[in-house]
Amino acid sequence: MVSLHRTIRSIQRVGFREWWRQMQYICDAKSGTYIGKDQFGNRYYENRNGEEEIPGRHRWVDLAQHDYNATQVPPEWHSWISHIRTEPPTNDAVMQNLTPPWKAPYVENLTGTRGAYKPYNTVRPKYNAWEPKIKARA
Structure with a gap:
């Protein structure tokens, strides 16, 4: 909680516009x-x-x-x-x-953005998906 005295002193030092921006972004008045x-x-x-x-x-x-x-x-x-x-x-x-x-x-x-690191695997998988083998009819 910002005291009234500190708030007035901060507005005088940094100006009302900068004080308002600080309150919106860091929730504190600092100078x-x-x-x-x-x-x-x-x-x-x-x-x-x-x-x-x-x-x-x-x-x-x-x-x-x-x-x-x-x-x-x-x-x-x-x-x-x-x-x-x-x-x-x-x-x-x-x-x-x-x-x-x-x-x-x-x-x-x-991390969590589009530019995140995505590793790739060079090891053969232990399990392979089954692919049916179809013989041509004679």
């Missing part, structure tokens, strides 16, 4: 410092003012797509949001010089 943006267009924020937010909820992501799931956050940003790293990937020297071992760009989990 903080813009930290960075990832390759998918997700925006990351942090509120360093400790008395305004519940501990552990002062970092958040504003997802670009609103048909969202957790796999739309890349691993480097996930480590920052989860407090595994103190510096965001844009400022962290280790993350800047890190090369992923797979050399492929990160994609979200596509």
Whole structure:
């Protein structure tokens, strides 16, 4: 539940339009410092003012797509949001010089969509369907 004082303060900081959008999508009114943006267009924020937010909820992501799931956050940003790293990937020297071992760009989990992985089987089946053999009449 958002208090009236916090609601008014948030409207003053981010504006009525952004406040309304936040209430529709994340059901909370948040205002903080813009930290960075990832390759998918997700925006990351942090509120360093400790008395305004519940501990552990002062970092958040504003997802670009609103048909969202957790796999739309890349691993480097996930480590920052989860407090595994103190510096965001844009400022962290280790993350800047890190090369992923797979050399492929990160994609979200596509399970349940048309782009989901579909395996194929190379093993002969144990059971074969019966096919009748028809002899030609003489």
